[in-house]
Structures are given as C-alpha cells and as structure tokens.
Amino acid sequence: MTHTNQIVIDKVRKSRIDSTDFDNLTFGKTFSDHMLECTWKNGSWGDVEIKPYGPIMVEPSCKVFHYGQAIFEGMKAFKDDQDDVFLFRPADNWIRFNASAKRLAMPEVPEEIFMDGLKKLVELDKDWVRKGDGQSLYLRPFMIASENGVAAAPSTEYKFMVVMSPARAYYRGExxxxxxxxxxxxxxxxxxxxxxxxxxxxxxxxxxxxxxxxxxxxxxxxxxxxxxxxxxxxxxxxxxxxxxxxxxxxxxxxxxxxxxxxxxxxxxxxxxxxxxxxxxxxxxxxxxxxxxxxxxxxxxxxxxxxxxxxxxxxxxxxxxxxxxxxxxxxxxxxxxxxxxxxxxxxxxxxxxx
Amino acid sequence: MTHTNQIVIDKVRKSRIDSTDFDNLTFGKTFSDHMLECTWKNGSWGDVEIKPYGPIMVEPSCKVFHYGQAIFEGMKAFKDDQDDVFLFRPADNWIRFNASAKRLAMPEVPEEIFMDGLKKLVELDKDWVRKGDGQSLYLRPFMIASENGVAAAPSTEYKFMVVMSPARAYYRGExxxxxxxxxxxxxxxxxxxxxxxxxxxxxxxxxxxxxxxxxxxxxxxxxxxxxxxxxxxxxxxxxxxxxxxxxxxxxxxxxxxxxxxxxxxxxxxxxxxxxxxxxxxxxxxxxxxxxxxxxxxxxxxxxxxxxxxxxxxxxxxxxxxxxxxxxxxxxxxxxxxxxxxxxxxxxxxxxxx
Incomplete structure (x- = not known):
C-alpha cells in the first residue's frame, strides 16, 4: 500500500513546554505542542497535517457521537541517556489499529500515515519526552467517524488523529x-x-x-x-x-x-x-x-x-x-x-x- | 427530582426553512433551525440552552472520542390536519435514555430538562413538522462525555443535546x-x-x-x-x-x-x-x-x-x-x-x- 500524500507541518509560534510542570502531571490531561490530523473522504486519505494541539469543530450530528465508530491505540516514547528517543514495538500497534478499524467498518490507515506521521510528530515534540526512569510521552493515535448525519450506517468520512501527553510512572496504590x-x-x-x-x-x-x-x-x-x-x-x-x-x-x-x-x-x-x-x-x-x-x-x-x-x-x-x-x-x-x-x-x- | 435551572433561548436571525426542499430529503442530513444543549459539570446540570443549530468545538482528547460514553434516543413529532403537533410516548424514551445513562456510568437527565426542553424546542421549530402522511420531524436527544483527557475513567463532564431532522416516510425497497x-x-x-x-x-x-x-x-x-x-x-x-x-x-x-x-x-x-x-x-x-x-x-x-x-x-x-x-x-x-x-x-x- 503506497501513500504519496504529503506531511504538512504547521509549527506552534511558541511552545508551551516551559509552562509545563513535568513533576506534577495528571495522566492524560496535558498535551504536547502538536497533534496530527488526517482525513479520509471519498474513499481516500488526504494529507497528513501536523499542527498546534487545539480544539476541532464538529457538528452535533457527527456520527461518532451517535454510532460510536471510534478506535484508538496507546503507545509510549522513551528517551535514553544520550537523548535518543525510542518507540516500543510500534508496528504492533499499527497492525492492531487496522484490525480494530476493519471490525468497526472503518478504513485502514496506511503505514506511511500511521508510522511516518507518528515518527515525524514525536520528532517535532521530542523535548516533551523527558529523560529518567518512569518518564515517557504517551502517544494516542485514534480514529473517529466524522460524517455529519444521524442515519444508522457506517460513516463516509473519518479523521485519524494523534495527540501526545507527557506521562510519569505512577504508583496507583495497592x-x-x-x-x-x-x-x-x-x-x-x-x-x-x-x-x-x-x-x-x-x-x-x-x-x-x-x-x-x-x-x-x-x-x-x-x-x-x-x-x-x-x-x-x-x-x-x-x-x-x-x-x-x-x-x-x-x-x-x-x-x-x-x-x-x-x-x-x-x-x-x-x-x-x-x-x-x-x-x-x-x-x-x-x-x-x-x-x-x-x-x-x-x-x-x-x-x-x-x-x-x-x-x-x-x-x-x-x-x-x-x-x-x-x-x-x-x-x-x-x-x-x-x-x-x-x-x-x-x-x-x-x-x- | 426538581430542576430549577432556566431554559435560555437564542433564536436564529433567519430561518433556513424556505431554502429546505422537503420533497427531497436524505434521512438525517438536514437539521431544523435550533438545537438544545445542556452541560453537566461539577455534579449538576446547567441551564438548558436552545440556540441555532451549528457546530461545537471539542478538544481531540474529548472522552467521547476515546472511551465511547455516548447514548441516544430516536423519537418523532407529527402534525395533524389542525396543525397541532404531537409526540409519541415521549416519557418512554426519557425513561430508557436514563436507563442507558446509568449503564454507561453517565448522569441521568431530569424530566424538566429532557421533556420540557424537548417540548420547547419542538414548539419553536414547529414549522419544521410538516403535515401529511409519512411526514414527521425526527428528534435525536443524545448525551456525550465531554471532559478533556485520555485517562480511561468515566468523564466528569457531559453534554445533553437534541437535534431535529425533518423526515419522510421512505420505502427502503424489499x-x-x-x-x-x-x-x-x-x-x-x-x-x-x-x-x-x-x-x-x-x-x-x-x-x-x-x-x-x-x-x-x-x-x-x-x-x-x-x-x-x-x-x-x-x-x-x-x-x-x-x-x-x-x-x-x-x-x-x-x-x-x-x-x-x-x-x-x-x-x-x-x-x-x-x-x-x-x-x-x-x-x-x-x-x-x-x-x-x-x-x-x-x-x-x-x-x-x-x-x-x-x-x-x-x-x-x-x-x-x-x-x-x-x-x-x-x-x-x-x-x-x-x-x-x-x-x-x-x-x-x-x-x-
């Protein structure tokens, strides 16, 4: 499967990283500077957009709100002592993501979008991956049905997105x-x-x-x-x-x-x-x-x-x-x-x- | 259960009804002028807002996209020859809506919000209920988790909404x-x-x-x-x-x-x-x-x-x-x-x- 669409990058003017307190993070509440968005429409995927993390506009009739076509993966990026950043078995997540997509009657996401897009996004926000045991950047690829309309049938449009949240090892008690x-x-x-x-x-x-x-x-x-x-x-x-x-x-x-x-x-x-x-x-x-x-x-x-x-x-x-x-x-x-x-x-x- | 919050109405400046072709409707694609929105936060429901139908802003970390807390009902409003408008067993839908809410760990919607809000909304858009056999206004009350954050736990915020779509009897083939x-x-x-x-x-x-x-x-x-x-x-x-x-x-x-x-x-x-x-x-x-x-x-x-x-x-x-x-x-x-x-x-x- 070849995907020849571009990765279009729109960088933040000013990073939020300096105002982020990495010692006091609630899991999944703080997000890195950028996110990824790619839309499937008329049977094919558009360009991968990497842009500032922020809200999206959706109609209240957006199908994900009514018929629940929504899937995700959870992954992490880690940093070693030499400031190199690593993912852990990311292809496994990509393969499972597409197995989920198939079962939910959603389009599969090509490797070029999922993997290359994810790597580009992590690279751009690599300062958000902190060094030290237990530190990581939690990656959340997900896909939602984005067609507007309340007829009970699979959506004809989808959004694949990735957001990233800095995480610490947490002790959840016994x-x-x-x-x-x-x-x-x-x-x-x-x-x-x-x-x-x-x-x-x-x-x-x-x-x-x-x-x-x-x-x-x-x-x-x-x-x-x-x-x-x-x-x-x-x-x-x-x-x-x-x-x-x-x-x-x-x-x-x-x-x-x-x-x-x-x-x-x-x-x-x-x-x-x-x-x-x-x-x-x-x-x-x-x-x-x-x-x-x-x-x-x-x-x-x-x-x-x-x-x-x-x-x-x-x-x-x-x-x-x-x-x-x-x-x-x-x-x-x-x-x-x-x-x-x-x-x-x-x-x-x-x-x- | 008493709910003393207000119903706040913001009417459209110009109705879209004259540009709506009621003879050529695709089910669930056209919406009436107004919608209802009510937010649950800090353990209670706020005011019922009736306002022009239109998009809402949500963060990509909005919980409904990740953990699927979303429920709905399907109802219809009908018009008789005297231009009176009727709902069909609406209390049954309200009761089932709250049974769904409970099972999905979502807050129940009080009768004053669900029923009174719905009636007020239908009344406001009653011209969208067309006369004649097979004509109706399809009502879609729904609730979504609206807290931002990707931790896998029930949302702490919810939106109850109602959108309405004019519908015709349709022959779906054999x-x-x-x-x-x-x-x-x-x-x-x-x-x-x-x-x-x-x-x-x-x-x-x-x-x-x-x-x-x-x-x-x-x-x-x-x-x-x-x-x-x-x-x-x-x-x-x-x-x-x-x-x-x-x-x-x-x-x-x-x-x-x-x-x-x-x-x-x-x-x-x-x-x-x-x-x-x-x-x-x-x-x-x-x-x-x-x-x-x-x-x-x-x-x-x-x-x-x-x-x-x-x-x-x-x-x-x-x-x-x-x-x-x-x-x-x-x-x-x-x-x-x-x-x-x-x-x-x-x-x-x-x-x-």
Whole structure:
C-alpha cells in the first residue's frame, strides 16, 4: 500500500513546554505542542497535517457521537541517556489499529500515515519526552467517524488523529480486583478484541460497583459462564501458580496486548514456563486455597506491569503473598530496560526515532 | 427530582426553512433551525440552552472520542390536519435514555430538562413538522462525555443535546435478512439493552457482509448459541407463525423498543395472540418449511414497521408469502393513525405540544 500524500507541518509560534510542570502531571490531561490530523473522504486519505494541539469543530450530528465508530491505540516514547528517543514495538500497534478499524467498518490507515506521521510528530515534540526512569510521552493515535448525519450506517468520512501527553510512572496504590460474575465486557463474535471506544464505556459502570466495594478494578470473565478468566479492560491478566505463568489465549473477546505478548516472550527467554490457555476461576481459587497462587498481575502500555494484591470472587476473598524477586518485578525491570535502551534488545522491539 | 435551572433561548436571525426542499430529503442530513444543549459539570446540570443549530468545538482528547460514553434516543413529532403537533410516548424514551445513562456510568437527565426542553424546542421549530402522511420531524436527544483527557475513567463532564431532522416516510425497497450465526451484537451482562453508540459501530461490519451477500440487514441471535432470535440492531423483530405473533422478551441484550411495546399492546387490543418468549431459529425454520411462517417484520421509530420479505439462515434461504391484510400493515396503519391524531388514543400515547 503506497501513500504519496504529503506531511504538512504547521509549527506552534511558541511552545508551551516551559509552562509545563513535568513533576506534577495528571495522566492524560496535558498535551504536547502538536497533534496530527488526517482525513479520509471519498474513499481516500488526504494529507497528513501536523499542527498546534487545539480544539476541532464538529457538528452535533457527527456520527461518532451517535454510532460510536471510534478506535484508538496507546503507545509510549522513551528517551535514553544520550537523548535518543525510542518507540516500543510500534508496528504492533499499527497492525492492531487496522484490525480494530476493519471490525468497526472503518478504513485502514496506511503505514506511511500511521508510522511516518507518528515518527515525524514525536520528532517535532521530542523535548516533551523527558529523560529518567518512569518518564515517557504517551502517544494516542485514534480514529473517529466524522460524517455529519444521524442515519444508522457506517460513516463516509473519518479523521485519524494523534495527540501526545507527557506521562510519569505512577504508583496507583495497592490494586485489588473483583472477578466478574454477572456483568460482561464482550461477546463471542463481538468487538472485545478491538480497541473500540464503546468497550470502555461499557466497563465503567461495573467498575464503579467494584470501586464502591473497595476494589480498584474488575477482572472480566467469559459472558457465557463467568467461569473463565478474560482480561481487565485496560490490562491483560497473568496468574502465577507455583512457578508456572498462565494467561488467557487471545480470541475475539480479548485484546491481544503488546505488553502481554512481550511478557510471554520474556518469560520464555527467562526460562519461565508459560501457558496460553483457558484459565478457570475455579483453578485460581483452588490454587489460592492450596497456597500455590503466587502472583497475579496485569500488563498494559500505561502502567507496564501492575501487581494485584488480592481479589474477590463471589464470597471468596483472597490476599496474595508478597514475593521476593517476583515475576512481576522481573518483567517490569526487563521491559523498562529495553524501553529506555539500558539493555540488549534481542527481539528488535525498540524503534529509534 | 426538581430542576430549577432556566431554559435560555437564542433564536436564529433567519430561518433556513424556505431554502429546505422537503420533497427531497436524505434521512438525517438536514437539521431544523435550533438545537438544545445542556452541560453537566461539577455534579449538576446547567441551564438548558436552545440556540441555532451549528457546530461545537471539542478538544481531540474529548472522552467521547476515546472511551465511547455516548447514548441516544430516536423519537418523532407529527402534525395533524389542525396543525397541532404531537409526540409519541415521549416519557418512554426519557425513561430508557436514563436507563442507558446509568449503564454507561453517565448522569441521568431530569424530566424538566429532557421533556420540557424537548417540548420547547419542538414548539419553536414547529414549522419544521410538516403535515401529511409519512411526514414527521425526527428528534435525536443524545448525551456525550465531554471532559478533556485520555485517562480511561468515566468523564466528569457531559453534554445533553437534541437535534431535529425533518423526515419522510421512505420505502427502503424489499428487505431480506441474514440470521447471524457467528457475529454477535451483545453479551449477557453487557450493554445490548442500552441505546449506546458503541452497539451500532459493532454491528456495521457484520451488516456490511450481509449487504455484500445481497441482504439488507442482519437479525442477531444470542452470542452463546446463535439458536435464539434477538433483534435487528435498529429494529425489534416479530414473527407470525400461523395466526400467533412471537417476539423475544426484552432482557439485558435486547433493546426494549417503544414501537415494540406498542405493537404488543395493539396486538392484544386487536385480539391477536402474542407471545413474548424465546423464539428459536429452529422453530422459525420449521414453520417456514411447513408453510406456517406467515410474516416477519421489524419495529422501530424510524420506519415504524418494516415487513421482511425473506431470510437466510446458514444454507437455508426462505421467501415469505405475500399476505392480504397482513399484521404488519394493520399495525403500521393503526400506529400512524394514532401518531397523526386520526383515531382514538385509548392508551394516551399521544402527547400534544
């Protein structure tokens, strides 16, 4: 697929970087100087515009408001000690973005627009990528239906955009989870595997119920039986029973996370036995009762690895042990070392800008 | 629940009505002079603003673009021969709107804002409601998450809006459907019963596959087994076997349509036996083979009643007979007569503006 359209750059007159307090950032609230915008219309993509971050005008009949065609990716840019900037497995995000697009009946975004546009944008705002452990620039490519009109049919126009937000490693406190037994995130034959906006909206209410009970997240189970582990909505889930690592296979209900795939590869590299298979909640509960449930953790771009301290399933509440040299810690360190260019990169996951 | 905020009206200087060609309208593309906007912020609703229809400014980080909190309703206003304007069961839409809001972790909209605002808006643009059979003004109340920021959590700000589009009865050609056997619309414990934007986006791709096969719509089945009838995405589905009318019960996967409920009531009024129960595809196929499948039709606000001429299920393709005095025709006529104030209204469904 060749795309010959231009990248048109309109730079800010004055950067906002000096008035940005990088020590006090709320995740996802501050944006870098520039954003990317590219419009699909009459069956093809126009020029890639890189321009000052700012509001867009949309009609209230804009289809994204009514029929929810909206997808996104979450990615990060990291800076090493030599001021070089790296992305982490960006092609994986591009491929998944287009898988999401296809399922939502949206046009695919060519590599020349997604990857070249993203690199150009990060390069332009590279001062917004701060040095130091935990510092990163969070990249948010997304696409929305932009045709005006309230007839229930796929949009004939779309906007692909990228905005970028400086992020710090954040300690989210201890995370305990509720395992879902009535609400569901996704159906077989549905859009669970896509990074579709509507999947997130659907999860907020059940997640609020978990919060009210004093738990931080829901772990989803299959809608049909609620007997099998799925994912956590913003993270894939790993369970360590004995020395073995288990995670659900990706399917049409479960997002195939880039961090998830990286953890599986690192586990293999480290000689840790890892199984991608259906994991029943019953198996987890029995391992917990037998003292064999050593760890649970989530994996995702935003927080990399999130150790889970405890869980509730129906009436059963279980607190996980504190492990020395936990798998979670080892994966987090190794992933960070690769991301910040502090170690070898045997799988070529780093992409230098 | 009392809402004491004002309705603030900013009228257009010059109406667009004279330049509107009411004989050549594309559904959902033309909007009346005014729209309604009301913002929820810091835990409460502000003033209801009625103002000229036009674009709104939103940041690209606006949460609706990323996490899909967006819900809507579809309603219509009708004009009788005396130039009186009526809504059809509007309180039902308001109640369902708030059920959708709750499931999507959005604030409920008080009756004073939804109903009084809507009535005031229709009254102001009542010239846009045209007289004559099939003419109506389509009303689109909707709510979107409007906080800026890409953290995956419910929005702290929302916009409730209403836009209105003049509509004509349209003949959509003969409708034949594919009964879903692999893709799904909704999961148990999910958001299928809500008028959530994301439900529609999820249906477009499978519906496109049906279109490519020469069918106009998909009829969804349950995600777990694909053995039971659910709904058609924009319509509820009725099946007539012999003289009996069958439709799926509403549950957490199926939208409880206002037209659906009206048809069930009218059937009872007409002495037609109607059953709300699980309807298996097998039962439909067997009735088709035995010559007992007399009618299938969809019910919804936009097209009222849509007769289905044929269907495909796996390899089985069936063409329905043409019926004299079909149930579909009788329901459509009775509903239209009530909506246009041409007959008695025993259930008080009409609400005069």
């Amino acid at each position: 995370v305990r989870v509720v395992i879902a037994t009535s609400y569901s995130r996704a159906a077989d034959g549905g859009v669970g595997y896509a990074k579709a906006a509507g999947n997130y909206a659907a999860s907020f209410y059940p997640n609020n119920l978990a919060l009210e009970e004093g738990f931080q997240q829901i772990i989803w189970t299959d809608a049909a039986s609620h007997e099998y582990l799925e994912e956590a909505g913003t993270m894939n889930i790993f369970v360590r029973i004995g020395d073995k690592l288990l995670t659900s296979p990706h399917n049409d209900r479960i997002l195939n996370g880039v961090t998830r795939r990286s953890v599986i590869q690192l586990a293999k590299d480290m000689g840790i036995e890892v199984e991608e298979r259906r994991v029943s909640i019953n198996e987890i509960n029995e391992a917990a009762r037998a003292g064999e449930l050593k760890e649970m953790f989530g994996s995702g771009t935003a927080a990399v690895i999130v150790p889970i301290k405890g869980y509730k399933h129906l009436e059963f509440v279980h607190e996980l042990p504190t492990m020395e040299h936990s798998y979670a810690e080892r994966f987090k360190k190794e992933l960070n070392d690769i991301q910040y260019n502090r170690t070898e990169d045997p799988h070529q996951w780093r992409v230098k800008i | 409708v034949r459907v594919v009964i879903a056997t692999s893709y799904s619309r909704a999961a148990d414990g999910g958001v299928g019963y809500a008028k959530a934007a994301g439900n529609y986006a999820a249906s477009f791709y499978p519906n496109n596959l049906a279109l490519e096969e020469g069918f106009q719509q998909i009829i969804w089945t349950d995600a777990a087994s694909h053995e039971y009838l659910e709904e058609a995405g924009t319509m509820n589905i009725f099946v007539r076997i012999g003289d009996k009318l069958l439709t799926s019960p509403h549950n957490d996967r199926i939208l409880n349509g206002v037209t659906r409920r009206s048809v069930i009531q009218l059937a009872k009024d007409m002495g037609i036996e109607v059953e709300e129960r699980r309807v298996s595809i097998n039962e439909i196929n067997e009735a088709a083979r035995a010559g007992e499948l007399k009618e299938m039709f969809g019910s919804g606000t936009a097209a009222v009643i849509v007769p289905i001429k044929g269907y495909k299920h796996l390899e089985f393709v069936h063409e329905l007979p043409t019926m004299e005095h079909s149930y579909a025709e009788r329901f459509k006529k009775e509903l239209n007569d009530i909506q246009y104030n041409r007959t008695e209204d025993p259930h008080q469904w009409r609400v005069k503006i």
